[in-house]
Structures are given as C-alpha cells and as structure tokens.
Amino acid sequence: MVTYKCFKCKSKLKDEELKKRFVCPACGSKIFYKPRTKVKKVKAE
Numbered sequence: 001m002v003t004y005k006c007f008k009c010k011s012k013l014k015d016e017e018l019k020k021r022f023v024c025p026a027c028g029s030k031i032f033y034k035p036r037t038k039v040k041k042v043k044a045e
C-alpha cells in the first residue's frame with residue numbers, strides 16, 4: 001500500500017483512494033507526491 005500526500009493541503013491519501021479518481025477529496029487538488037515511507041535511521045555502534 002502506498003500513501004500519497006496532497007501537495008496543496010498536505011492530507012494523506014491512500015493508493016486505493018486515488019485509484020477511483022486522482023483528485024484530493026479535501027481540496028480538489030490534482031497534485032500529489034509520495035512522501036518517504038521509510039525513515040533512515042543511523043545506528044551508532
């Protein structure tokens with residue numbers, strides 16, 4: 001599952017939600033970006 005973020009209102013949208021129509025339900029924007037899902041953690045050993 002992929003989570004997208006609306007470029008305009010920053011609301012999170014799931015992949016399946018966007019498949020229906022690529023429009024943000026909150027603000028109607030059509031610009032999305034994929035935020036990093038994995039946060040890199042640096043281990044200090």
Ligand SMILES: [Zn+2]
Nearest residue numbers: 006009024027
């Ligand atoms: Zn939006």
